[in-house]
Amino acid sequence: MVGVVLVSHSxxxxxxxxxxxxxxxxxxxxxxxxxxxxxxxxxTSVDLIEAAVxxxxxxxxxxxxxxxxxxxxxxxxxxxxxxxxxxxxxxxxGAIAAAVAAGAGVPLADVLEAAEEARTFxxx
Amino acid sequence: xxxxxFVAWFEEAARLVRADRDRLTRxxxxxxxxxxxxxxxxxxxxxxxxxxxxxxxxxxxVLTTAGATLIRxxxxxxxxxxxxxxxxxxxxxxxxxxxxxxxxxFEEGVVAVExxxxxxxxxxxxxxxxAPASRALALAVRDGVGVREALDQAARAAGEGSKATIPMxxxxxxxxxxxxxxxxxxxxxxxxxxxxxxALANVAG
Numbered sequence: 001m002v003g004v005v006l007v008s009h010s011x012x013x014x015x016x017x018x019x020x021x022x023x024x025x026x027x028x029x030x031x032x033x034x035x036x037x038x039x040x041x042x043x044t045s046v047d048l049i050e051a052a053v054x055x056x057x058x059x060x061x062x063x064x065x066x067x068x069x070x071x072x073x074x075x076x077x078x079x080x081x082x083x084x085x086x087x088x089x090x091x092x093x094g095a096i097a098a099a100v101a102a103g104a105g106v107p108l109a110d111v112l113e114a115a116e117e118a119r120t121f122x123x124x
Numbered sequence: 125x126x127x128x129x130f131v132a133w134f135e136e137a138a139r140l141v142r143a144d145r146d147r148l149t150r151x152x153x154x155x156x157x158x159x160x161x162x163x164x165x166x167x168x169x170x171x172x173x174x175x176x177x178x179x180x181x182x183x184x185x186v187l188t189t190a191g192a193t194l195i196r197x198x199x200x201x202x203x204x205x206x207x208x209x210x211x212x213x214x215x216x217x218x219x220x221x222x223x224x225x226x227x228x229x230f231e232e233g234v235v236a237v238e239x240x241x242x243x244x245x246x247x248x249x250x251x252x253x254x255a256p257a258s259r260a261l262a263l264a265v266r267d268g269v270g271v272r273e274a275l276d277q278a279a280r281a282a283g284e285g286s287k288a289t290i291p292m293x294x295x296x297x298x299x300x301x302x303x304x305x306x307x308x309x310x311x312x313x314x315x316x317x318x319x320x321x322x323a324l325a326n327v328a329g
Contacts, residue, residue, distance in 0.1 A: 036199075043159075043199025069297060073204035073240055077195060 002102040002111040003030040003056025006095050007049055007066040007075050011036035017092055021099035029103030030056035031095070044070040046077065053084060061108035063098050063115060067091045085112055093118035125221040125271065129327060130186040131175055136323035138168035144319060151312040155299035159200050160312040167198035167206070183221045187214030187229075201297060202313065205237050205250060206320075212236035223271050227261035234258045241296060248292040248299065248306065250313030256285035257321050272328050279318070279325040286314035 004021070008014040014035025021031050034052035037043040053062050062084045066075040075086045085108065087094055094115040101114035141148070141164050149161030174193040180186045191211030194203050213233040218225040234254045243249045260281035264274030287310065294306035297313075 041199065043163075044203075045199060046195055046204075070199065070201040070204060073201055074195070076240060077204055077208070 001028075001030055001058045001105055002060045002098075002108050003032070003053070003058060003062040004095065004098045004102050004111070005032050005034055005049065005052045005056060005062060005064045006091070007044065007052075007064060007071045008033075008035040008091065009042045009044065009067060009069070009071060011040060013067070013091075017095050020092070021095040024096050025099035025103040029099045030058060031099050031102070032056045044074040046074050049074060049078060053078060061085070061111075063087050063102070063108070063111050065089060065091060065094050065098060065115065082108070087112055087115040089115045089118050093121060097121075125183065125223070125226055125328075127180065127183050127186060130183050131180075132327040133324045134168065134171050134175060134186070134190055136327045137320045138165075138172055140319040140323050140326075141165050141168055141316060144315075148312050148316055148319075151310055151315055154309040155294060155302055155306045156312060157200075157298055160202060160316065163198050163200040164202050164206075164316055167194045167203060170194075170197040183219070184214045184217045187211070187217060189214075201241075202250075202316065205241055205313070208236045208240050209233040209254070223261070223269075223274055224265045227258070227265045227274075230261055231258045243296045246292060247296045248289045248294040248311045248314075249296050250311070250317040252289045252292070252311065253282040253285040253314040253317035253321070256281040257317070272325075275321075275325040275328045279321040282314075282318040282321040286310060286318045289314045 006014045006018050014033035018031045018033040032052040032055050034049040038045045064075040064086045066072045097118040098111050098115040101111040145161035145165045149158055152158050152160035171190045171193045174189050178189055180189050187210045191207045195207030213229040216232045217229040238251055243251045245255050257278040260278045264277055289311040294300045299306040
């Protein structure tokens, strides 16, 4: 199963978004949160993100979904061709789409595509 | 250019950033999230600690240690950006470290920053100071200028590039959300890049 890592400047936002995505996708979807700095402030920690990536890595690859700014920059430092990819998608909608696809057991490229569809998905 | 000079570079950079921490934070408060001065101050302090602990044996090791520390220890965008600059420089630096070798590594470091941030000249970012500094170094190599003079020229080019960000409208980062209201402020990343280039010129003199 593909893992999903949610990276936000805020630990609380990442944790709740991960809970929401798991709630909708099902508990077996490997979704982890990596929000805030190590001392609990607003920002990004490469160590927290690395640990989250390792935590959800089941061998089928990992999609990282960052919110913005340093989250994106730090996540991109961890990209590994075909193994760990960063999705350029809205944070909440992309997280849910990726978690649902990951939970369904589809491959990395399809999880990424599902997340990217969230970018153009109309709500009204 | 020797290992001790590179260590001295980061010591001087930490000193200049600390001395200007409040100015950098004020610049960042105008168009960013007001953490650039404190973030970079803390990051460079961690770099000095890491350099003291690991006692790097080569110029390249100083750069990769500094880069990895900034990436790990700075929670804002300046961490991954400056971290990539120094890490990439350390990765490609040729020995012996002549001015030409340094200029070549610096150029590749700046390309790494541009790639990571997807930023180009004129976007009102640190690239607006780093890229002119890189060009100045390349010209100095071409013209056979001495190390000290070349680094002075690079620092001046960075400073001019930073001042040139004042009338620019930001196209990257938090400042870009401000649209035209980002005009009239110097970019804090370009300002700190100028301090870092000035630090190198200071220790080479």
